[in-house]
Amino acid sequence: MIPNRPDFGFATTADEVLDGIDLAGKTVLITGGTSGLGAESARAMAAKGAHVIITARDTEKAGRALSALKDATGAEVQAETLELGCFASIRAFADRILARDSQIDILINNAGIMACDEARTEDGLEMQFGANHIGHFLMTNLIVPSLVSGGRVVSLSSSGHQISPVVFDDIQFETRAYNRWAAYGQAKTANALFAVGLNTRLAGRGIEAFAVHPGAIMTELARHMPDDDVAMFQERIDAGTLPMKTVGQGAATQVYAATAPEIAGMGGSFLADCGICPVDAKTEVQTVVRPYAVDPDLAERLWSVSEKIVGQQFQH
Numbered sequence: 001m002i003p004n005r006p007d008f009g010f011a012t013t014a015d016e017v018l019d020g021i022d023l024a025g026k027t028v029l030i031t032g033g034t035s036g037l038g039a040e041s042a043r044a045m046a047a048k049g050a051h052v053i054i055t056a057r058d059t060e061k062a063g064r065a066l067s068a069l070k071d072a073t074g075a076e077v078q079a080e081t082l083e084l085g086c087f088a089s090i091r092a093f094a095d096r097i098l099a100r101d102s103q104i105d106i107l108i109n110n111a112g113i114m115a116c117d118e119a120r121t122e123d124g125l126e127m128q129f130g131a132n133h134i135g136h137f138l139m140t141n142l143i144v145p146s147l148v149s150g151g152r153v154v155s156l157s158s159s160g161h162q163i164s165p166v167v168f169d170d171i172q173f174e175t176r177a178y179n180r181w182a183a184y185g186q187a188k189t190a191n192a193l194f195a196v197g198l199n200t201r202l203a204g205r206g207i208e209a210f211a212v213h214p215g216a217i218m219t220e221l222a223r224h225m226p227d228d229d230v231a232m233f234q235e236r237i238d239a240g241t242l243p244m245k246t247v248g249q250g251a252a253t254q255v256y257a258a259t260a261p262e263i264a265g266m267g268g269s270f271l272a273d274c275g276i277c278p279v280d281a282k283t284e285v286q287t288v289v290r291p292y293a294v295d296p297d298l299a300e301r302l303w304s305v306s307e308k309i310v311g312q313q314f315q316h
Contacts, residue, residue: 008274031111049075051076055082128183149206156254163181256274
């Protein structure tokens with residue numbers, strides 16, 4: 001790791017990252033903010049004065065999350081309905097955000113699914129690529145007019161990107177056999193490449209984009225995993241080869257990417273443990289990023305493919 005703050009690392013929490021940082025007057029939008037890392041990021045940032053908007057698919061769940069956040073911080077947190085696997089829901093959400101004429105300082109693309117059975121989004125896309133990447137790609141580009149100079153966009157990737165690059169010849173698993181982990185790895189690589197492509201387009205406006213690996217945390221993200229995969233992960237945890245983080249530690253890197261002044265000018269980077277990851281093609285550790293996940297040419301190729309999928313070109 002390239003150290004940014006000497007005291008920050010694996011065990012750093014979101015609250016520690018925000019120590020001394022004032023977010024009063026800032027608006028933060030977090031997708032998937034009702035539980036896990038999204039809810040913890042929302043709590044930590046609202047406690048520092050940010051106006052936080054969370055998104056959720058389930059309005060009842062969103063209501064419970066809002067009550068918990070208000071109780072924890074005293075802040076007024078808002079919720080918006082958003083289904084990232086549905087273009088119509090995404091476009092309606094973006095219309096509501098733009099109609100507010102509000103300014104968004106920080107966007108954290110936190111929502112996601114992991115290792116689910118083969119399924120398709122409402123628009124016919126492979127579910128993990130569609131919800132994890134394409135949904136965020138479309139939503140982010142639609143609300144770009146609301147992003148302010150000096151702002152940041154943070155996309156949650158994963159060390160799971162090491163499983164697979166984006167397989168451009170068969171992104172949707174139409175000719176190859178579906179594999180839940182290959183699909184997850186491809187989607188997480190896409191999240192990282194999106195940060196590279198978005199940063200290229202928005203840096204001129206003073207907006208930077210980052211991708212992060214939060215670490216291994218037990219959250220609802222694992223809800224789709226079959227019992228044999230859960231058992232495999234538990235074996236690694238018991239053996240000490242898969243160090244686990246608390247939710248507070250897991251949220252730290254995305255909060256760091258969203259707020260740390262010392263990484264200004266490093267947009268497009270991939271972070272883990274509150275630091276910039278080195279690019280490494282072979283090392284099997286969580287704190288490196290594969291070259292194919294930060295390659296500018298592949299980022300441009302993915303951008304073109306993504307625009308074709310959503311049927312819209314974005315001029316930023």
